[in-house]
Amino acid sequence: MFRSSASRSLASLRAAAARCPRSAATPSARRAASSSSSGSASGSSSAVWIGAAALGAAGLGYWVLSKDSAPKPAAPEPVKAAIKGLPANSPFKAKPTVIFVLGGPGAGKGTQCARLVRDYDFVHLSAGDLLRAERQRPGSAVGELINTYIKEGQIVPMEITIKLLETAMLESGKSRFLIDGFPRKMDQADAFEETVAAADFVLYFSCPEEEMLRRLLKRGESSGRVDDNLESIKKRFATFRDTSYPVIEKYRADGKVHEVSCLQSIDGVYAQVRKVFDDMFANEDKAVKA
Numbered sequence: 001m002f003r004s005s006a007s008r009s010l011a012s013l014r015a016a017a018a019r020c021p022r023s024a025a026t027p028s029a030r031r032a033a034s035s036s037s038s039g040s041a042s043g044s045s046s047a048v049w050i051g052a053a054a055l056g057a058a059g060l061g062y063w064v065l066s067k068d069s070a071p072k073p074a075a076p077e078p079v080k081a082a083i084k085g086l087p088a089n090s091p092f093k094a095k096p097t098v099i100f101v102l103g104g105p106g107a108g109k110g111t112q113c114a115r116l117v118r119d120y121d122f123v124h125l126s127a128g129d130l131l132r133a134e135r136q137r138p139g140s141a142v143g144e145l146i147n148t149y150i151k152e153g154q155i156v157p158m159e160i161t162i163k164l165l166e167t168a169m170l171e172s173g174k175s176r177f178l179i180d181g182f183p184r185k186m187d188q189a190d191a192f193e194e195t196v197a198a199a200d201f202v203l204y205f206s207c208p209e210e211e212m213l214r215r216l217l218k219r220g221e222s223s224g225r226v227d228d229n230l231e232s233i234k235k236r237f238a239t240f241r242d243t244s245y246p247v248i249e250k251y252r253a254d255g256k257v258h259e260v261s262c263l264q265s266i267d268g269v270y271a272q273v274r275k276v277f278d279d280m281f282a283n284e285d286k287a288v289k290a
């Protein structure tokens, strides 16, 4: 049965409550925390962390509801059921092309996506950028929550990230997407593929930690990011190793990963990336600009 926007909201809200971090304020949220999608809070979590998480958890439901209030274009279920890779409750009418761009922090995902947008007809959506924009949005009910997760190198509850991605995809009016830095956990991948659209493939930038560290510290000199500092970087590396890398392994087992080494110049890496895209999209419009 096709689910209405309101029931999607309620389902999202319930799921969000069930995924509050262990430090969530309400007993019911604490009870539900065993299935957290956000990664466990670090042992050194402070009162600030607890407060921010509680505040954010309270605001999350309101945020999900208010974000979900706009009517969504939707094809009738019988039509969509026949489209491979498009879930029945997806807000899309046709299967969009979705490429997950993954790799450790500082591997060069954003840099390479910018080139792909220049040369191919893709919309680049960085999950991290969308989260940072929501954090900055005046009046955001989840801004503090997002800030705390990012600083701690933890993964923001997936309801927030998926909602931001879905909204940006729909608002773009386009149908080919580079989803950069998402999914970072297997349940995020499953939820996205079950409610938005299946991924066509994963572009994975492999990179040793020493190189990523060098790049991130350099980027930190001017990025102004709260997480481009040694303490946060170590936590981000741990989250990538323990939680995000298994997502890549899973897609690899499914034969969906195109791996590119980051250990070349930006141009050198891009030459490898182009090979993948030219092979994949040779028969589509490509829109290569010289």
Ligand SMILES: Nc1ncnc2c1ncn2[C@@H]1O[C@H](COP(=O)(O)OP(=O)(O)O)[C@@H](O)[C@H]1O
Residues within 6 Å of the ligand: 103, 104, 105, 106, 107, 108, 109, 110, 111, 112, 215, 216, 218, 219, 262, 264, 265, 266, 267, 269
């Ligand atoms: N191949 C490369 N060689 C050297 N530096 C790079 C390369 N690719 C990206 N960088 C730099 O490394 C930093 C991290 O790249 P970025 O694209 O922001 O990574 P990510 O999006 O994976 O976090 C940036 O300052 C970028 O200019």
Ligand SMILES: O=c1ccn([C@@H]2O[C@H](COP(=O)(O)OP(=O)(O)O)[C@@H](O)[C@H]2O)c(=O)[nH]1
Residues within 6 Å of the ligand: 103, 104, 105, 106, 107, 126, 127, 128, 129, 131, 149, 150, 151, 153, 154, 155, 156, 157, 161, 180, 181, 182, 183, 184, 227, 236
């Ligand atoms: O799907 C996502 C993407 C990002 N983040 C958070 O945003 C931070 C920065 O992510 P981004 O992709 O911008 O940067 P990267 O760490 O890859 O350089 C991460 O460490 C997470 O805290 C998240 O929670 N979920």
